Every structure is written in C-alpha cells, then in structure tokens.
Amino acid sequence: MSTINTFIEKFNEAVDFQEPVEVTADTKLQDLPEWDSLAALGVIVMCDMEYKKTITGNDLAGCNVIADIYKLVS
Amino acid sequence: MTQSTLHNIRFKGLTTCVPERTLSNIEDCPVEQRSERERLVRNIGIETRRVCLEGVVFSDLAQEAGEKLIAGLGWDKSSIDVLLVVTQSPDYPIPATAIILQDKLGLSHGTVAFDINLGCSGYAYGLFVLGSMLSAHGLKRGIMLVGDKSSNPLSLDNGLLSLFGDAATATALEFEENAPPMYFNMGSDGSGHRAIIIEAGGQRVPIQPHHLERLPGADGISRKGTDVILDGPSILNFSIREVPASISGLVEYSPFSLEDIDYFVLHQANRMINETIRKKLGLAPERVPLSLKEFGNTSSASIPVTMTTKLLQELGAGRKRLLLSGFGVGLSWASCILEIEDAYLPALIEI
Numbered sequence A: 001m002s003t004i005n006t007f008i009e010k011f012n013e014a015v016d017f018q019e020p021v022e023v024t025a026d027t028k029l030q031d032l033p034e035w036d037s038l039a040a041l042g043v044i045v046m047c048d049m050e051y052k053k054t055i056t057g058n059d060l061a062g063c064n065v066i067a068d069i070y071k072l073v074s
Numbered sequence B: 001m002t003q004s005t006l007h008n009i010r011f012k013g014l015t016t017c018v019p020e021r022t023l024s025n026i027e028d029c030p031v032e033q034r035s036e037r038e039r040l041v042r043n044i045g046i047e048t049r050r051v052c053l054e055g056v057v058f059s060d061l062a063q064e065a066g067e068k069l070i071a072g073l074g075w076d077k078s079s080i081d082v083l084l085v086v087t088q089s090p091d092y093p094i095p096a097t098a099i100i101l102q103d104k105l106g107l108s109h110g111t112v113a114f115d116i117n118l119g120c121s122g123y124a125y126g127l128f129v130l131g132s133m134l135s136a137h138g139l140k141r142g143i144m145l146v147g148d149k150s151s152n153p154l155s156l157d158n159g160l161l162s163l164f165g166d167a168a169t170a171t172a173l174e175f176e177e178n179a180p181p182m183y184f185n186m187g188s189d190g191s192g193h194r195a196i197i198i199e200a201g202g203q204r205v206p207i208q209p210h211h212l213e214r215l216p217g218a219d220g221i222s223r224k225g226t227d228v229i230l231d232g233p234s235i236l237n238f239s240i241r242e243v244p245a246s247i248s249g250l251v252e253y254s255p256f257s258l259e260d261i262d263y264f265v266l267h268q269a270n271r272m273i274n275e276t277i278r279k280k281l282g283l284a285p286e287r288v289p290l291s292l293k294e295f296g297n298t299s300s301a302s303i304p305v306t307m308t309t310k311l312l313q314e315l316g317a318g319r320k321r322l323l324l325s326g327f328g329v330g331l332s333w334a335s336c337i338l339e340i341e342d343a344y345l346p347a348l349i350e351i
Helices: A002-015 A037-051 A057-061 A066-073 B031-044 B058-073 B097-104 B122-135 B232-253 B271-281 B299-310
Strands: B002-006 B009-018 B022-024 B048-050 B082-086 B112-116 B141-148 B167-175 B182-188 B196-198 B228-230 B263-266 B320-328 B332-340
Touching: A002 A037, A002 A066, A037 A057, A037 A066, A037 B031, A037 B232, A037 B271, A057 B232, B002 B122, B002 B232, B009 B058, B009 B122, B009 B299, B009 B332, B031 B271, B058 B097, B058 B141, B058 B167, B082 B097, B082 B122, B097 B112, B112 B122, B122 B141, B122 B167, B122 B182, B122 B299, B122 B320, B122 B332, B141 B299, B167 B299, B182 B232, B232 B271, B232 B320, B232 B332, B263 B271, B263 B299, B299 B320
Parallel strands: B082 B112, B082 B141, B263 B320
Antiparallel strands: B002 B182, B009 B167, B022 B048, B141 B167, B182 B332, B196 B228, B320 B332
16 A cells, blocks of 8 residues: 555645645545646646656546546556 | 758847736735635746736837847848748738838848747747758848737636736847857647647637637636637646657757756746756756746747846856757747857846
8 A cells, every 4th residue: 555655645745735635545536626737737747757657638537536546657 | 850950050149028017926816816826826936927018919029129139239220131020929810920020120121021820839940940041041140039929818717827928039140151050859749739729710710709708618717719728738748748858859969968058948838847847857957047937938939038037147158058949839849959159138128
C-alpha cells in the first residue's frame, strides 16, 4: 500500500486545493469540491515528471476514483 | 522536425510596447472569487497583466513600437525593404494589417508587407521568414511587428481571463556579411488545431446571431462562439512533449551544447508548463527568465517581452547567445538560436 500512499501524497501536492480534504484510494474525483481543470493540469504534470507517464485529459475523464489514476501510472 | 541555418543576418534591435493599464488577477476580481483566484495565480504564476483600453487594438501598440524602433536605429524609412506583421489580432479580416501599417509608419511603396497568422510560436517563425528573405540577397533591412491583443475582459472564463496580456513588439533585422548564423527548428501538428480555437467567424463556421450570445459549454463555462476556447490538458501534453524535444534537437543540430547558451527565452505559457519544460531540460532558473508574473501570457510577443523586461542589462553587456522557443496555437512550434550584440534595446514602452 505504500506506493499508492506515495501517489496520494503527490496527488494532494499536485492539485493544490485551497481547502485540504482527506483523500483515499477510493475517493471519487467528482466528490472533491476543488477537482477542476487546474487540478487536472497539476496531476498531468505530476504523472509525467514523477512516473514518466503521459496522461491525457480523456484518460482523466475516464477515471472515477483516485485509484483509477494510480492504475494509469503503475 | 525541420532544421535550418540562416547566414548573414544581424539582430539590430527590439522595442516592446504594452498598455499602461495594469490589471491584478487577485485584487481586480470579485471578493467571493478571491480564494479560487489565489490558487490559480499560485499555479499559473500570473499576478498582473497589461490590458488595452476599450478601442485600442494590437496595431496601435505595434505602430508605437515600430516608430520607436525605426527612430532609435536612425534608419531612413525609405531604406526598409520588408514589414512583416505576426499577429492573430488583425485590424480587419482583410486586408492584412502589415499593409495598413506600411502607410501609418510612413514606409515607402516599395515595401514588401504581409501578415503571418501565428500565435505563441510566431516570434521564431517571424525571425525565420524575415531572415530568409533578407539572406536571399537584394533586400537589406526588415522590421517585424509581433504580438496580439488577447485579453478579453468581458469573458466569463476564469482561466482565460487570468491568462492573457496585451503586447506588441518591433524587431529589426539587417543583412550583414559574416554575422553569426541563426539556427532554427520548426514544426506543426494540425491534428491539434482544436486545442486553441475561436470556433466562429471564419468560412468554416460563419457568424450566426447565436454565436454572439454566451451559451454554456460542456465544461459549464459560458462563452460566445467568437471567444477563444482552450483545451488545457491537450496544450499541456503537447508543450511538455514537443518543446524539450525541439530545444534538444536544435542544440544538437547547432554547433553548441546546452552550456554554450546564455539564456533560454521560452514562450510564456503559464508557470506550470514553463517550469516543467525547464526541469525536463535540467536548466537552472536564472538561465530561463520569466515575465509571466507581471505580464501574463502575451502570445507571440511573450519572448520579446521577456527579453525587454528581464534581460535588458544582460543583452547590453557584450555578446549573448540566446535560445528562443515558441509553442502553442496551431499546434505549432519553433525554436531559434541567435547571438545578440550591440543591438538597440530600449526600456519598455507604455502607452
């Protein structure tokens, strides 16, 4: 589980929410009040720089929970 | 990837003109949006932008920049052979803005004048086109006016509203035997043409009355058909894939290494994109100046705006080798290595 926990840490940093919220592997993106286009850009950069994976806007649109994004980079 | 070398072209001078009117992304927004804006500013790195007053257009700024440049160089107007305008903010759909400015700047009827319709990649493309014309012999002096009025203060798109600033720049090139070569690397990917687009107003989608109403899009933001739509993730993916490759490819093609370049002046897209490109190339921040914080994304003007506002002293102190790289709408990209020495580089012009 340590790897998804590391991913969640990086996710939280990347989305840079004004009001930090508790995020777990099962958190639905749509339930995050500040999940928006800016957060998506942050996550794309993070996946590219930290995991060397190119994630597109369509890839993210197909993700329901945080673990779905993690699957794309692992 | 297309690469090319231009010989016998000297970079003679650069002027940059911006509107005096300064808007703050945080202070000049409704209080209820402030928190959201703070987060946006932190990530795109843009605090203030210069925005034209109602009725002022790109060519007004360009004319000012052009007049200052010609006067500062002491060039006889009849000696200017080419006037190139690189903009996506023309005065009219037709005729070309360059031809209108030939007259307004008092240049001769012998002037070769035309527009290039490019945005963020336009500065290096302009240098290539103008430099190629001059290096073909026969023509001696050329001016290019580069920039856009991209601000749209009435937009309801928060991202767009905080991003764009207005600016125009004037650059002078001259044929000079044995001037240091300029190296170019350019590319295009029209499969991404929808990533930055104004849908209505051309012949594909003629303007209809409903294009002038703000209607909600798939992302919930209301826009007119004549507003710019940005596909952020596509632009980001394109920029961080193509730009480091273009820069590395150009350096490899040139006789230089990354260490031989004094400054890397990139199109000022947003901080997230620019910082990612910088980190991918492994460059120290001091070698990659940013003007985003004060001027925002000024489209094709962003490279010269950065040179004028961040490198004026350095460029005035002996020969400097720069790598310029523009990328964006099209999708289109162009990078260039050039040397600047003893050029006319006055301080920022504000009108």
